Amino acid sequence: MTPLLAGYRRFRAETWPQQRARFEALAAQGQKPHTMVIACSDSRVDPQMIFSAGPGELFVVRNVANLVPPYMPDAAFHGTSAAVEFAVRVLAVKRVVVMGHALCGGITALIRGAPEQARDFVAGWIGIAGKARAVALRCDDPVAAQEAGEHEAIRISLANLMTFPWVAEAVTEGRLTLHGAHFGVATGRLLLLDAEGHFAPV
Numbered sequence: 001m002t003p004l005l006a007g008y009r010r011f012r013a014e015t016w017p018q019q020r021a022r023f024e025a026l027a028a029q030g031q032k033p034h035t036m037v038i039a040c041s042d043s044r045v046d047p048q049m050i051f052s053a054g055p056g057e058l059f060v061v062r063n064v065a066n067l068v069p070p071y072m073p074d075a076a077f078h079g080t081s082a083a084v085e086f087a088v089r090v091l092a093v094k095r096v097v098v099m100g101h102a103l104c105g106g107i108t109a110l111i112r113g114a115p116e117q118a119r120d121f122v123a124g125w126i127g128i129a130g131k132a133r134a135v136a137l138r139c140d141d142p143v144a145a146q147e148a149g150e151h152e153a154i155r156i157s158l159a160n161l162m163t164f165p166w167v168a169e170a171v172t173e174g175r176l177t178l179h180g181a182h183f184g185v186a187t188g189r190l191l192l193l194d195a196e197g198h199f200a201p202v
């Protein structure tokens with residue numbers, strides 16, 4: 001716990017005094033985040049850091065490979081779908097951003113197979129983006145295949161979001177917009193999915 005507690009002490013000494021009033025207002029009034037971000041659990045891709053956001057701005061769910069499953073209201077434990085439901089129906093966020101990233105281990109596992117120690121859950125989970133594997137395998141170069149897989153998985157998650165009836169309704173009524181983004185870990189650059197379906201630099 002040593003590195004965590006050292007970081008916590010820096011937070012208390014430096015960040016908390018600056019942000020205290022904001023936290024107190026958020027505690028009193030409740031949160032009203034403008035954006036939901038669905039990002040990867042990867043330790044290098046922190047949405048709050050990338051978007052220079054403060055407390056109360058982003059409602060974030062992070063999972064392996066930033067995937068959204070299709071709408072399946074059954075008895076299974078749908079953590080990501082629960083977060084989408086809360087963000088869209090209760091908090092009424094204005095936009096949902098699915099943010100993928102370069103060097104995504106989840107997408108590597110999708111293309112090459114999950115590591116043997118990660119087959120209880122990871123293998124099934126990344127199957128959500130199964131169609132991205134076929135797209136990736138059309139590339140000769142492994143770097144291009146990885147990137148194509150990452151991009152296609154974002155498109156699949158955006159399409160899956162539209163299978164949630166209240167997401168589709170909010171989008172149709174103009175209350176909600178959906179966006180795809182891809183962060184370059186080595187470059188620090190963000191690409192946005194444009195209307196033609198291509199990822200272009202911001």
Ligand SMILES: [Zn+2]
Pocket residue numbers: 040041042064065066101103104105106107
């Ligand atoms: Zn990842």
